[in-house]
Amino acid sequence: MTEVKNKKIYIKSSEFIYRVEHLTLEGTCSTDHGPKNVKIKNLYVDKYPVTNKEYLNFVKKTGYQPRDTQRFLAHKPKNNQSNYPVVCISQNDAMQYAKWVGGRLPTDEEWQYIASGPDYSDWPWGDKFDPSLCNHDHNSLKPVNSNKQGSSWCGCEDMSGNAWEWTSGVYDDGEHRFALLRGGSFYYAHDHWHVGGGARKTNFHWKLQILNEGMNRASTLGFRCVYDA
Amino acid sequence: MHKIKNVKNKIINFSSKDLFLSIDYSKKVNLDKLIDLNSNYNFLDKKSNDLLKIKIENEIIPDRFLKIEKVSEKTHNKLKFISLAFSQSFKKDFFKGRISIIQKKENVIDVIFQLAGKWKNNVPKKTSLIFPFLRNLNNHKNFLKPGHVFNGKKTLKKSAWNFHEYPPAILTDKSKNFAIGIEFYDQFPWQANYNLSMHEAISKEGFEKYETEVQLTKNLSDVIVMRLYTSSEGKNKVFNLWKENTRSRYDLRKYFKPKNTWIKKNYITHFTFAYGKESFNYEKIKFNIKKIIKEGKEFGGYDSLIFWHQYPRLGLDNSNQWNLYKYLPEEYKSIKNIVRECHNHGVKFFIPFKPWDVRSNESLDYHAKSLENFISKTNIDGFFLDTMSSLPESFLRIQKKFPSFEFASEGTPREQRQIEQLTSSWDQIGDIRRNYKVEVEANMFRFVFPEHPLNLVSRWSVGSDKDSIIKRAAFNGTGLVIWQDVFGCWLPFSKKQKQLIKKIKNILDKFHAIIFGSNSVPLIETLSNGLICNQFCNNSNQKIFAIYNFTNKNIKGPLFAVEPKTKIKLKQIYGINTSLQIKKRKEILAVFGTVYANEVALIHVKY
Numbered sequence: 085m086t087e088v089k090n091k092k093i094y095i096k097s098s099e100f101i102y103r104v105e106h107l108t109l110e111g112t113c114s115t116d117h118g119p120k121n122v123k124i125k126n127l128y129v130d131k132y133p134v135t136n137k138e139y140l141n142f143v144k145k146t147g148y149q150p151r152d153t154q155r156f157l158a159h160k161p162k163n164n165q166s167n168y169p170v171v172c173i174s175q176n177d178a179m180q181y182a183k184w185v186g187g188r189l190p191t192d193e194e195w196q197y198i199a200s201g202p203d204y205s206d207w208p209w210g211d212k213f214d215p216s217l218c219n220h221d222h223n224s225l226k227p228v229n230s231n232k233q234g235s236s237w238c239g240c241e242d243m244s245g246n247a248w249e250w251t252s253g254v255y256d257d258g259e260h261r262f263a264l265l266r267g268g269s270f271y272y273a274h275d276h277w278h279v280g281g282g283a284r285k286t287n288f289h290w291k292l293q294i295l296n297e298g299m300n301r302a303s304t305l306g307f308r309c310v311y312d313a
Numbered sequence: 314m315h316k317i318k319n320v321k322n323k324i325i326n327f328s329s330k331d332l333f334l335s336i337d338y339s340k341k342v343n344l345d346k347l348i349d350l351n352s353n354y355n356f357l358d359k360k361s362n363d364l365l366k367i368k369i370e371n372e373i374i375p376d377r378f379l380k381i382e383k384v385s386e387k388t389h390n391k392l393k394f395i396s397l398a399f400s401q402s403f404k405k406d407f408f409k410g411r412i413s414i415i416q417k418k419e420n421v422i423d424v425i426f427q428l429a430g431k432w433k434n435n436v437p438k439k440t441s442l443i444f445p446f447l448r449n450l451n452n453h454k455n456f457l458k459p460g461h462v463f464n465g466k467k468t469l470k471k472s473a474w475n476f477h478e479y480p481p482a483i484l485t486d487k488s489k490n491f492a493i494g495i496e497f498y499d500q501f502p503w504q505a506n507y508n509l510s511m512h513e514a515i516s517k518e519g520f521e522k523y524e525t526e527v528q529l530t531k532n533l534s535d536v537i538v539m540r541l542y543t544s545s546e547g548k549n550k551v552f553n554l555w556k557e558n559t560r561s562r563y564d565l566r567k568y569f570k571p572k573n574t575w576i577k578k579n580y581i582t583h584f585t586f587a588y589g590k591e592s593f594n595y596e597k598i599k600f601n602i603k604k605i606i607k608e609g610k611e612f613g614g615y616d617s618l619i620f621w622h623q624y625p626r627l628g629l630d631n632s633n634q635w636n637l638y639k640y641l642p643e644e645y646k647s648i649k650n651i652v653r654e655c656h657n658h659g660v661k662f663f664i665p666f667k668p669w670d671v672r673s674n675e676s677l678d679y680h681a682k683s684l685e686n687f688i689s690k691t692n693i694d695g696f697f698l699d700t701m702s703s704l705p706e707s708f709l710r711i712q713k714k715f716p717s718f719e720f721a722s723e724g725t726p727r728e729q730r731q732i733e734q735l736t737s738s739w740d741q742i743g744d745i746r747r748n749y750k751v752e753v754e755a756n757m758f759r760f761v762f763p764e765h766p767l768n769l770v771s772r773w774s775v776g777s778d779k780d781s782i783i784k785r786a787a788f789n790g791t792g793l794v795i796w797q798d799v800f801g802c803w804l805p806f807s808k809k810q811k812q813l814i815k816k817i818k819n820i821l822d823k824f825h826a827i828i829f830g831s832n833s834v835p836l837i838e839t840l841s842n843g844l845i846c847n848q849f850c851n852n853s854n855q856k857i858f859a860i861y862n863f864t865n866k867n868i869k870g871p872l873f874a875v876e877p878k879t880k881i882k883l884k885q886i887y888g889i890n891t892s893l894q895i896k897k898r899k900e901i902l903a904v905f906g907t908v909y910a911n912e913v914a915l916i917h918v919k920y
Contacts, residue, residue: 108625108800108801109624109625109800110625110745110799110800111625111799111800111801111802112801112802152598152642154639154640154642154644155639155640248629257803258590258803259589259590259591259798259803260588260589260590260798260801260803261595262588262801269630271629271630271631273627273628273631274672274673275628275669275670276669277624277625277627277628277667277669277670277700278627278628278669278670279625279626279627279628279629280628281628291801292626292629293588293625293626293801294588294595295587295588295593295622295641296598296599296640296641296642297598298639298640298641298642298644299622299626299637299640299641301640302629302630302632303630303631303632304629304630305629305630
């Protein structure tokens with residue numbers, strides 16, 4: 085891989101064995117969790133999650149306004165938070181941005197490969213959990229470049245903790261629609277009935293059941309883009 | 314008649330209208346006789362029936378150390394008692410005790426065991442009590458543990474029991490007309506020296522080996538209080554005597570407030586999981602309540618919906634359970650519109666409360682205020698208490714402001730205050746983690762507090778287990794929760810199952826007064842093996858018998874006894890049709906018919 089201009093990192097096409105662990109609390113996550121062989125195409129990936137500054141620039145330049153504005157950018161970023169991950173955006177809001185910058189959201193498989201790499205590391209930085217390398221169990225978001233030491237094999241930062249990240253798929257099992265979130269966040273709710281919080285391993289996804297856009301947005305949920313090479 | 318005290322032979326007797334007890338204290342304290350005075354039948358068929366043995370560490374104090382200190386008897390107005398005070402010295406430890414029999418009500422007798430201990434060096438030793446007479450009673454062929462039934466010579470547990478009041482074990486004489494109920498009332502499960510786990514022990518296997526541990530004090534303290542209920546009208550009457558005595562401690566006014574009557578007819582409640590096509594239209598991005606209500610007609614119509622969108626979603630960020638309503642389409646208006654739609658169709662609407670989401674900076678008062686505010690904005694009818702079986706005090710004030718507002722909990726309330734305050738709940742069974750099989754058995758709570766509506770649910774059950782849920786609801790006369798979307802798993806009822814539920818709903822509604830009647834009795838005696846039967850009854854001349862064949866073969870023959878009246882009308886109102894007849898069988902009048910294998914039938918009897 086090579087870091088290129090505009091904070092994008094090149095990922096060379098590769099095959100890897102996809103095996104993911106999931107948590108849905110009660111209920112089930114009806115996707116194929118592997119193990120299965122998947123092929124990752126040549127692509128570029130954002131080194132960092134999309135920031136407030138970047139997203140607000142998109143809104144300003146395009147006049148983007150979602151049809152359902154509930155909770156859209158409800159975190160109201162302050163000036164000194166321009167380098168924080170943008171949150172309170174739905175999967176659709178994220179896709180619109182990605183399209184504007186010529187990219188897309190990573191698939192669940194791509195995200196895992198970018199985070200764990202060919203060595204299948206449990207955490208972006210290696211196999212051992214180290215809370216000093218990510219924003220975990222903290223009281224707020226941090227700038228996206230706060231944990232350089234916690235970068236993944238390819239140089240992507242902030243892949244575990246700080247803010248969850250959308251992936252691209254919308255799954256429909258006939259009765260429900262859901263998406264898969266990656267990476268975990270800084271936030272750790274106190275009870276075992278809550279969505280499990282904190283930083284998450286590279287091989288973990290959370291099933292988020294889709295509803296209206298207001299419910300699909302969260303103050304811990306952002307994204308990064310990939311670009312077909 | 315028997316003399317109360319026979320000083321020469323060291324015997325003391327106690328007699329009620331029906332029962333005669335005789336204690337021989339010449340060499341040890343032995344319960345010689347426990348006699349039904351109507352038939353002169355002695356329940357104690359063995360010679361040695363020590364009332365009590367004290368075990369210090371691993372040694373039972375030998376009888377030779379027993380010294381009788383005083384024998385008393387007194388009758389004053391309605392109250393009478395006998396008592397026997399004794400002492401025992403053993404290895405420099407000293408014990409004193411008193412066994413008393415006291416009666417206030419005609420059919421209720423208390424046998425009280427009190428003990429004290431004075432320890433060498435003031436350091437107590439492990440002390441256990443053994444009751445050989447109880448072991449003998451337990452081994453009596455007509456002894457029934459609470460919630461058990463006879464099936465031939467065997468007894469089977471055919472009940473679910475999930476609250477702190479335990480019904481009595483029951484002994485019947487040869488004719489089964491006379492019955493004694495044996496209760497160990499449990500005021501508080503952790504109270505030292507008072508019926509410690511006796512109520513549970515007597516209902517389980519292995520009671521014959523049970524020893525209760527006590528911590529003796531210097532002064533006499535109650536260690537065991539055994540309450541006997543007697544009746545010459547059989548075990549059903551004993552159950553009702555016990556029920557009456559138990560209920561007399563309760564303040565049940567809340568169940569009878571006129572504005573809260575709707576909850577008693579909340580037979581079919583729908584668990585409205587927001588994240589699925591059953592309730593949400595992903596294209597129109599709105600909840601389709603009309604569709605849910607329409608689909609509910611197949612179940613006989615939903616009486617209420619429980620709207621569920623916070624779990625499994627809370628915790629993704631720091632939004633609390635109230636914040637999540639703001640994120641719905643049109644915020645609160647979305648709920649308000651849903652509630653209006655529901656009310657237009659006569660359907661009540663619940664939202665859930667998640668106690669596990671209460672944050673360190675939130676109080677239950679805060680949640681009560683939030684709920685008040687929410688009710689004002691949306692007109693919801695009830696609050697469903699997720700994971701709870703009690704009603705927080707803070708929520709009580711809501712019903713003062715909104716008198717028809719109701720609370721329902723996921724767990725059936727277990728303790729007195731909770732049963733008094735929380736006027737409806739789920740009867741939830743099943744555990745996904747334990748390969749649970751739904752059993753058709755009597756829910757005893759339902760018969761003690763018939764005014765407390767229950768909605769049966771076993772969320773993960775499918776196929777034959779779903780069939781069994783329906784049978785269990787029919788057998789117990791309870792409503793149901795229609796929960797088809799279990800947090801993203803679609804587990805629908807079949808067309809046939811829907812039809813059966815519709816039938817149950819119609820029966821619950823049509824025969825409400827009988828099915829929820831105060832004289833209903835669980836697990837009455839059946840006349841053929843392989844059957845269990847609940848009897849629903851109020852004070853009218855009508856009864857409904859719910860009978861279940863728990864075997865894999867059809868059972869044809871006598872089913873249950875009916876009162877010896879000249880005009881009796883029988884009608885089967887649920888289950889696979891069978892021809893019913895009334896015939897005399899031995900000394901009783903019995904209903905004959907066929908109950909099909911693993912099926913429930915409901916039979917309406919009008920005198």
